[in-house]
Amino acid sequence: MNKWKRLMLSGVLSGMMVFVAACGGGNKAGGNDAEGESASELSGEVIMDGSSTVYPIAEAAAEEYMAEQPNVKVSVGMSGTGGGFEKFSKGESDFSNASRPIKEEEKQAAAANDIEFQEFQLAYDGLSVVVNKENDWVDYLTVDELKKMWTEDGKEKKWSDIRSGWPDEEIQFFSPGHDSGTYDYFDEVILEGKEMVKTAQLSEDDNILVRGVEGDRYAIGYFGYAYYLENKDKLKIVPIDAGNGPIEPTNETIETGKYTPLSRPLFTYVNVKSLKEKPQVYDYMEFLLETAGDLAEEVGYVRLPEEKYKEQLETLQGLK
Amino acid sequence: MDKLLVSKRMKGRLVQNAILQAIFFFATVLGLIALMLLLSHVVMQAIGWLDGDFLNNFPSRRPEEAGMKSGLIGSLWLMMIVAPVSFILGVGTAIYLEEYALKNRFTAFIQTNISNLTGVPSIVFGLLGLTIFVRELGLGRSVLAAGLTMSLLVFPVIVVAAQEAIRAVPQQLREASYAMGATKWQTICRVVLPAALPGMLTGAILALSRAVGETAPLVVLGIPTFIAYLPSGVLDTFTVMPLQIYNWTGRPQEEFQHVAAAGIVVLLGFLIMMNSVAVLIRNKFQKRF
Numbered sequence: 001m002n003k004w005k006r007l008m009l010s011g012v013l014s015g016m017m018v019f020v021a022a023c024g025g026g027n028k029a030g031g032n033d034a035e036g037e038s039a040s041e042l043s044g045e046v047i048m049d050g051s052s053t054v055y056p057i058a059e060a061a062a063e064e065y066m067a068e069q070p071n072v073k074v075s076v077g078m079s080g081t082g083g084g085f086e087k088f089s090k091g092e093s094d095f096s097n098a099s100r101p102i103k104e105e106e107k108q109a110a111a112a113n114d115i116e117f118q119e120f121q122l123a124y125d126g127l128s129v130v131v132n133k134e135n136d137w138v139d140y141l142t143v144d145e146l147k148k149m150w151t152e153d154g155k156e157k158k159w160s161d162i163r164s165g166w167p168d169e170e171i172q173f174f175s176p177g178h179d180s181g182t183y184d185y186f187d188e189v190i191l192e193g194k195e196m197v198k199t200a201q202l203s204e205d206d207n208i209l210v211r212g213v214e215g216d217r218y219a220i221g222y223f224g225y226a227y228y229l230e231n232k233d234k235l236k237i238v239p240i241d242a243g244n245g246p247i248e249p250t251n252e253t254i255e256t257g258k259y260t261p262l263s264r265p266l267f268t269y270v271n272v273k274s275l276k277e278k279p280q281v282y283d284y285m286e287f288l289l290e291t292a293g294d295l296a297e298e299v300g301y302v303r304l305p306e307e308k309y310k311e312q313l314e315t316l317q318g319l320k
Numbered sequence: 321m322d323k324l325l326v327s328k329r330m331k332g333r334l335v336q337n338a339i340l341q342a343i344f345f346f347a348t349v350l351g352l353i354a355l356m357l358l359l360s361h362v363v364m365q366a367i368g369w370l371d372g373d374f375l376n377n378f379p380s381r382r383p384e385e386a387g388m389k390s391g392l393i394g395s396l397w398l399m400m401i402v403a404p405v406s407f408i409l410g411v412g413t414a415i416y417l418e419e420y421a422l423k424n425r426f427t428a429f430i431q432t433n434i435s436n437l438t439g440v441p442s443i444v445f446g447l448l449g450l451t452i453f454v455r456e457l458g459l460g461r462s463v464l465a466a467g468l469t470m471s472l473l474v475f476p477v478i479v480v481a482a483q484e485a486i487r488a489v490p491q492q493l494r495e496a497s498y499a500m501g502a503t504k505w506q507t508i509c510r511v512v513l514p515a516a517l518p519g520m521l522t523g524a525i526l527a528l529s530r531a532v533g534e535t536a537p538l539v540v541l542g543i544p545t546f547i548a549y550l551p552s553g554v555l556d557t558f559t560v561m562p563l564q565i566y567n568w569t570g571r572p573q574e575e576f577q578h579v580a581a582a583g584i585v586v587l588l589g590f591l592i593m594m595n596s597v598a599v600l601i602r603n604k605f606q607k608r609f
Contacts, residue, residue, distance in 0.1 A: 049544070052570065059379065076547075077546075092460075092461075204570075206572065224572070
């Protein structure tokens with residue numbers, strides 16, 4: 001009886017193993033040695049990690065690139081901007097995506113491990129300030145009004161405090177969480193380092209913010225442009241006045257920089273040593289700069305002006 | 321007089337009984353309803369999106385083409401490491417603590433620590449795995465590194481369940497074995513373990529179910545989300561189903577919510593299949609005593 005049990009157990013286990021092995025083996029057949037075949041066929045690994053905001057662009061690029069170079073294994077992670085830099089500065093990744101520029105201490109961490117890097121911009125994102133669809137009083141907000149609204153001052157925030165004539169109702173705030181680059185950016189340009197209102201509801205998932213603003217007449221929130229684009233019919237966008245009249249975020253106003261101060265560039269940082277030593281990393285970077293504009297628009301971001309991509313391609317060639 | 325008192329109080333007690341029964345029934349139904357709502361919502365969303373292509377495609381920016389192949393196979397690979405490692409570690413620890421260890425302060429200290437480990441947030445295990453397996457041992461973001469991290473995460477659950485199971489084995493069985501001249505190891509191996517196995521497998525089911533659904537420690541380890549190739553060994557990079565689902569639910573496009581729902585259904589199916597294997601083995605071993 002003991003034998004029968006053991007047989008059963010090993011049967012189940014080996015069955016599982018065969019399944020895994022069969023599924024895993026298929027891809028290997030292409031072979032990793034592209035040498036000698038044709039010069040343009042590359043192989044090896046490209047490791048990309050970092051911001052979840054930049055992830056959709058990176059994913060799109062990786063998908064397209066692997067259609068062109070099937071033997072290059074591109075992997076893209078989403079540890080967040082900070083988490084990405086932490087690994088990047090230890091030489092564990094070739095690329096680190098970021099939704100804000102690298103911080104001084106992150107630079108020092110990279111320098112301590114002799115990691116040389118180069119910054120590239122891939123696209124723009126326009127932080128979109130939105131209110132409820134039934135909100136019929138807000139026509140636009142100035143940067144100062146935004147500041148007044150979102151900074152903590154110990155008092156209850158009412159719409160009537162912001163501009164007279166607006167309803168005497170408490171404002172409900174919805175903001176991305178502290179770990180996101182989106183929060184960092186808003187903190188920098190609007191709050192200027194001051195504390196955000198304590199009553200703000202934070203969420204790392206922008207879809208939750210969309211639902212929050214959608215469900216409350218007196219709500220206000222902000223998040224990435226892509227989330228506004230997808231929910232245009234459910235939300236009302238607030239044009240922002242930074243001194244030159246109210247500007248609404250659109251592909252055009254973001255690309256030309258008219259939508260300030262809430263447009264921000266999205267970055268990728270590349271390890272210069274990888275760039276020089278691994279031809280597939282160089283090739284992938286080139287591919288990124290050539291395709292990022294189109295791919296960014298496809299996933300809901302805004303392309304950079306064409307000359308910016310050209311300039312950056314020249315910078316890249318200088319690094320070879 | 322006694323009878324009077326009894327009949328006086330009887331009514332109150334019966335009412336009390338009925339109320340409590342209603343409360344407990346309500347508690348059961350509430351949980352079930354919540355689960356049914358959740359499941360039906362997910363399944364409704366997944367309908368039309370869950371097909372052969374979904375299982376056979378790699379991740380994609382286009383919701384119609386996005387699939388779970390790398391996640392599904394990656395999760396399988398992960399379980400191939402986690403299941404044996406955590407089970408052997410967990411059961412080994414339980415045998416030591418229950419059968420060999422002296423009942424002293426040191427044992428109590430180990431016991432307390434293991435019980436506390438079950439409550440440690442999973443992200444902490446991620447940091448531990450990142451430091452030890454990914455960096456110190458140089459395993460990188462591989463199946464092996466992630467599998468070992470997950471094994472550490474779930475092994476306390478197995479230890480606790482296995483200990484309970486071993487404790488439930490009647491002392492007479494051991495004594496009978498000794499009386500027949502068996503050594504301690506022979507007793508453990510041929511009497512205690514077979515008798516305790518069903519309970520241990522229940523623990524293993526709980527543990528593996530947790531391991532297959534965890535996201536946070538893998539994000540900390542730097543396990544990538546987009547991978548359009550399959551691992552060919554335990555030292556290759558990979559991705560798992562929960563990471564895919566996490567990514568899809570966070571996407572702005574409505575369609576990705578359906579893709580995520582399809583992913584959740586696949587993950588549930590995977591869980592059920594994995595657990596039924598364990599239940600099958602368990603049933604084979606049950607009816608010992």
